Amino acid sequence: MDDEPTVLVVDDDRQLADLYAAWLRGEYDVRTAYGGRDGIEAMDDGIDVALVDRLMPRVPGEEVLERIRADDEYDCRVSIVTAVDPDFDIIEMGFDEYLVKPVQRREIEAVVGSLLTRTEYSEKLQELFALASKRAALEAKKSAYELDASESYAELNAKFERLRCDLDRTASEMSTRDLEAEMRRVSVDG
Structure with a gap:
């Protein structure tokens, strides 16, 4: 299961948490936490996507989200999955997606897939x-002759072009909303 992305479902409603987990099992390594405190305890650096209920007793989803974002060791995407309609208070929240219950299986599957694609895109973009940057530094200090004679520079250029083409392909598969969200994230993180 090490090759499968890991999804953490955090919801105080055990039936819903188990349902979402059942929908995602088979394609992902899925973990469940039945409440905010359990969700915080279940977080580790192996979580790729967290689906977090916003309204939970004792430790609400917003607190779970704040803990995930405050700890630099967690680099996962987070979707809020809640019965609360969005209001302007969500502007300051650090989530990547916001789903309003009731949600269908295809919505959960789509949001997890989208968040994983964004992560892959972000890593490739970085x-x-x-x-x-390496290419520009070399081009600023080396002559055209030296660059042409360097096998490692040719490999760098080939890798750059392969990665650029791969990013173009990934970008074409992403929705406009995904790309806008990723560009905002890169500009904030960078």
Whole structure:
């Protein structure tokens, strides 16, 4: 199961948490937490996506979200899954998606898939920026002859082009909303 992305479902309604987990099992490694405190305790650096209920007694989803975002060791995407209609208070919340219950299986599957694609895109984009920086540094200090003679520079360029094409392909698969969200995240993180 190490190759499967890990999804954490956090909901105080055991039946709903188990239902969402059942929908996602088979494609993902799924863990469940039946409340906010359990959700915080279940968090580790292996979680790729967290589905968090907003309204839970004692430790609400907003507190779970704040703890995830405050701890630099957790780099997961978070979707709020709640019966609360969105209001302007969500602007300051650090989630990636917001689903209003009741939700259907296809919605849960789609949001998890979308969040995983965004993560993959973000990682590749960061790698592309690093390669571009290396390339620019070399081009600023080395002659055209030295660059042409370097096998490692040719490999760097080939890797850069492969990654750029891969990003273009991934971007074409993502929705406009996914791309806008990812660009906002990259500009904030960068």
